[in-house]
Amino acid sequence: MNDVDLNLLVALDVLLAEGSVTGAARRLGLSSSAMSRTLTRLRLATGDPLLVRAGRGLVPTPHATELRERVHELTRDVRAVLRPQNTQLGVAALEQTFTIRVSEAFLEFLAGPVVTAVAQAAPRIRLRFVAKPDKDARPLREGLIDLEIGLLGTSAPEIRTQLLFYDKLVGVARIGHPLLAGTVTSERYAACNHVVASKEGDRIEPIDGALEKLGLARAIMVVVPGYPDAMRIARQSDLVAAVPRSCLGNTMASDHAATAGLESFELPFPMPEFKISAMWHPRLDADPAHRWLRDTVMSVCRAAYPRR
CATH class of the missing domain: 3.40.190.10 (Periplasmic binding protein-like II)
Known part of the structure; x- marks a missing residue:
């Protein structure tokens, strides 16, 4: 691998994190001129400007934005591979408390397997x-x-x-709901009454934004703090809910009680995936x-x- 300089990977990770040649130079212990030369090498290697001038600062190009997480993960993996193996950790003898902050949905569906x-x-x-x-x-x-x-x-x-994994919003309604009798169109979906999960008590994006583009709006009848609450209400009423696909069970608990009595369906308009990290x-x-x-x-x- 004589033609690959892994130091460029580290430099790219820091540059994309800092968004500044000066900031990246400070973190890496280099001079600003040396960091500028490194950025030039990175631009030649990737065929992309990566960071471009915007006023007094720099902003990433679309390609740089796409690379940011991947480069960060690669850098961390390389460092892990080259780090001496730790043979001192006896997992079975560990006696420690870890505090983990999670959503109600994670607690409901994944805390058990963890x-x-x-x-x-x-x-x-x-x-x-x-x-x-x-x-x-x-x-x-x-x-x-x-x-x-x-x-x-x-x-x-x-x-x-x-x-950790990719997730996506899907619709859920009680088994036998009139919406499920036939094709779920945007118009039929919007005509239903809805229960939404929102800590702030406002409407949920991007569903309302997608409906607005179609000239539609939904009637939100109930707002609850979390997705498990929305699923419980949808099961016991004619209200329709939108929840992450991860709430519908998983390979470790496909018969989860929270999904009993519910049927899921794809939302009739494009929904982007989102990352759970x-x-x-x-x-x-x-x-x-x-x-x-x-x-x-x-x-x-x-x-x-x-x-x-």
Whole structure:
């Protein structure tokens, strides 16, 4: 691999994270001129400008934005491969408490498999799940929680992330609902009464935005805090709900009680996938016990929701 310089991968990861030649140079301990030369090499290697001038700052190109997460994961994997193997960690003897911040939906559908996997390998570990009222990074920074699982949204650039699985909104209604008798069109869907899950109590995007583009609007009759609540109401009424596909069960619990009495359907307009990720503070990145926990959670999630 004489024609591959892995240092360029590290430099690209830092440049895309910082969005600044000066900031990247500071993190890597280089001069600004050396970092500028490295950016030039990266532009030649990728065939893309990567970062372009916008006023006094730099903004990523679409290709750079697409590469950001992939480069970050590759860099982390390379560092993990080249790190000396830790033979000191005895998982079975670990006696520790990990605090994990999750949504109500994760607690309902995936906490059980995670607990089982952890208990089988490390019976002395205690897991403490706490609610996720917002996406504030402060608890991660201050060490109040060890791991967060959910949608990315924190504004803290230093937070480490790992993709767990892709999710997508689908519709659910009680078995025998009139909507399910025939093709579910946008018009028939919008004409139903709806229950939505929203902590803020407002409407849910991107569903309402997609309907607006079609000149349609739905009637939201009930707002609840979480997706399991929306599913319970949809099961017991004629209201229709939209929930992540992950709420419909998984390879480890295909007969979950929460989905009993419900039938799912694809929403009759395009819905983008969204990423469910694990997040943690970099001070825990190299901790053997924390790394083992991350790997365990990732294995459970990817087994439960394999890429379609």
